[in-house]
Amino acid sequence: MGRYVARRLLQMIPVFLGSTLLVFCMMYALPGDPVRALAGEQTVDPAQIAALKKDLGLDLPLWHQYWNYLVNLFQGDFGTQIASGRPVAEIISEAFPITIRLALFAFTFVVVAGISIGIFAGLKADTLRDRGLLILTLLLISVPSFVLGLVAQSFFAHQLGWVDPNVSDAAPWGELILPATVLASLSLAYVARLTRTSVAENLRSDYMRTAVAKGLPKRRIIGVHLMRNSLIPVVTFLGTDLGALLGGAVVTEGIFNVKGVGYTVFGALKSREGSTVVGIVTLIVVIYLVASLLVDLLYAVLDPRIRYA
Amino acid sequence: MRGAKSAKWVAGAIVVALSATACGGSDGGGDTGSTGKDKSKPAGYISMDLTEPQKPLNPGDTNESQGAYVIRSVFTQLLTFDEAGKIVYTNAESVKSDDSKTWTVKLKKGWKFHNGEAVTAESYVNAWNWYAAAKNKVQNAPWFSDIKGFKSVNPGEGKTATSEKMEGLKVVDETTFTIELEKPVPYFEYKIGYSTFAPLPKVFYNDPKGFAQKPIGNGPYIFEKWDHKKLIQVKANPDYQGPNKAKNKGIQFKNYSTVEAAYQDLLSGKLDIIRQVGPKDLPKYHQDLGDRVVDKEFAGVQTLVPAFYSKTFKGIDPKVIQGLSMAINRDQITKTVLNNTRTPLKGFTPKGVEGYQELDTDVFTFNPTKAKQLVKDNGGVPGNKMWIQYNADGGHKEWVTAVCESIRNATGVDCIGDPKPDFQTDLEARDADKVKSAYRGGWIADYPLNVNFLRELYDSNAESNNGRFKDKAVDEAFRKGDNAKTLEESIKLYQDAEKMLVEKMPAIPLWQYRTNGGHSKEVANVDLDFHGEYVLTDVTTK
């Protein structure tokens, strides 16, 4: 087990380096000069731009910039924003907690509601209840999340006045209910469908028949035998989904004025703050990698046949 | 409905579960009620939406309107302008010149910075030298280039400065200094109203970077705190002696990621003043706000600037451009697509600046028949196709499309929008002479004078002349205005130059900006200055 984890952690290093390099190159390829941009429509002094770029190390070739970035990163330095002169680490530490809270909220919602709906439908596969729920999930998947967000906002906030259309700076849980629900909807539908299929399949398996034949109580059959086996594909999906929720928050955050990662990346992209974009995407990649490791470890717990050596 | 309700309940259950284990919940500052007043705002303060200033708060490094709002509340320059664009002396007692070349500034006595230091002639001279010096790398350095000796502190790319001080600035006594210019500028007095011409206290020079995070000025407000990307707070300066003393207790500049969010807060009373109502709310804001609407034109213009190096407009007959101008139905577009956020322009200078004139021409009036004729008779547009470059992140898409369709319907010239993803890319293409055929120009007055809308944009050597319009006669006319003996004469000569521009068409003026803002029930006396910014010192609370 320990060796397996160590090997997985080692494998993460090239993936981590690759992703940062990928994003770094993408940012480097962007047109638009962040230093020039500061001046807006006003006159610019080329001498000054050159001097500023030199200070920031932006005149170096790509590989050199990337090298400097990595060296700094391993010393815990995410770099400095060009315009505001603030450390990127500070920007990240402002933006991440809110988005993580939003994503975790959505994630919990996905897990609880998605799996419940899935089991509920899967236990009575091919009945009217199942069909109805399936169609509902299909609808959730087909409506783009921004449409859902705008509709939910105008209905619950503008028409009914139940909630605030915008999340305030402190982002208390109550205000995150609506954005988190919208963010969760797509994954929720997927999880429900996955669970449903998996439950329906496993219901017909031999071990289930044996368990029923043995006269085990229904709660134990469903809770232990069925759930444990049905959740394996669901867990795989959930592992990759946390990263997607973080990334997908761009849209939801925009609609509900949540000042999290999406808002920050969107702004940084527009002002060509490369180090900010790279820093944030890198962190999301790390979260994704750790999550998928956890998923693989969870397999072992769910399925005793899997043993990591 | 049932589904929605139970989902809400499930969500509620999660809230309880999560908040028990969550790391770092709310900071306590935020209010959860959906309506009602903002409790985090001290009594007597007013609040306005303002996006995060792009750069730290150094008067020499702030050139966008966000930061400028804060700079102007914390710092007072020598003079400012009233609503009609006339000069009002603030820190200066007088600014005088006999020859438009050497200017004598007398300061009002007894002024102090917020840390108690006296505001002297030296506070100004040293600050201006610092802003201008190349080694300090601030953006507003070019603003000081009229002053004699600018080249010695800021000699341009690749050269080293030979001095730290501009020889044109001389301290005469405690409250008097003189400014000698390289050559006469009749309207120099107007230029020093710009926010960068602020004085600095001595503590600035110890740590300019740290200073810009918590500036100490001489203005009507004292800087309190800057909670990055959330809030900037200033409090009224009780010892302020200028004419623009604050009539409220302080200001909170609140950051919103969208204008819609700011507007919602205005409606629910959490925000007092909104600078500009977003496009989503524009159709209804008069209805929502009633007499709390602030809707007024200001000295900023939008133009269509042909790139005179492009295939489309190289060597084109100005009459064709006149034709295109007449093909644009400015009245209808401003009333519909633009939701009355603009007022059609009838010349190159907007209303509200000194030297504005009514031009006797029909070039700016919609006339599809004549437009088609003019374009056809004078050689047409090469390829019968043109593009209008704009930045997609600035809300220009709709009107550019409307202008294009207007041109297409009237003249048959196929006109297509050419969006650049954001302003940066847009600017880069303009700087590099890579505009396909024309671009969306925008200009907001730095100082309320017609010169600002003519020379800075259409002079062959003007840095913002990105259409690369070159015309000897026009340059000549501008020179004449610059060499005028008095300000009045200079304004008049520039008016003549503007008349000449109608025949040369360096750009197609479209409309001038309006501010479409509003305020809450808690505040009164909300008004705008010449460039459409709120006069926050005058706002009172109820």
Added chain:
Amino acid sequence: MPEALTVKDEKATEPTAAAPAPEKAAKPRSLWSDAWHDLRRNPLFVASAVLIALLLTMAFFPGLFTSADPRYANLDYYLQKPKWGNVFDKDWLGYDVQGRSIYARVIYGARASIAVAVAVTAIVTLLGTVVGMLAGYFGGWIDTLLSRITDIFFGVPFILGAMVVLTSFEVRALYVVILALAFLGWTQIARVARGSVLTIKNADYVQAAKALGASTPRILLKHIVPNAIAPVIVVATIALGGYISAEATLSFLGIGLAEPTVSWGVDISSGQEQLRNQPSILMIPSFMVSVTVLAFIMLGDAVRNALDPKLR
């Protein structure tokens, strides 16, 4: 462009039915023909197929549905409300901010939206299948390398990545949006293809072909691809719907396709401004996007059910 879709589907079915015939004719043939047999009786499949046929007709021959020009703007009609009674007339769904017929725009908008999705799916399927197949079949260091590369691209959030790619192009043409979506989209297919190849590469017929001395390309093309493609097709069909949604999302964020291209995404992004004033301008193209996504997802679902013997 949408031709690719129909051609691809046929290709997917035909060679698979015919190709493996010499060695192992019975099994694959029965899978595909069984599937087809099942599909025809599945109301979901029939409904989605009819819907997709209708959408494709719209994309190819918009003129059949309306005579109005989607680009013709007349501000006299600025924001005119829908006249629900005038079905299929140009003022049926009202007019947009530019005074253009929304009905005409919705019809003509199908082409760009579907073209983007089909092209992205085609690229992604091709690239993903090749990468996944090579990784799965050869294993060893090739697998390690390709899988890590896949991980790198998979880890970068989809919409964020597409945003960066789009920003780096100055033009907003169809191909740019296609590239941006395909850039990070192929990883999902690659993973599915790899998994699918892994399960069949040790199958008897593959071993038999190897033993008979068949060349590697031949084994890959004649045996591996036809037998491993089913899950890929399912994922691709569902992803196609997702790309339509993604194109609209990028437009919503203001960085997707741009005027004068007529697309649902473009109309959605400009319709937002009228959300409070006249929501139908935003809702009509959004509805079209949702319906199209739904059609493709239902199709994918039906195909999956038909192909997955476990569910039968």
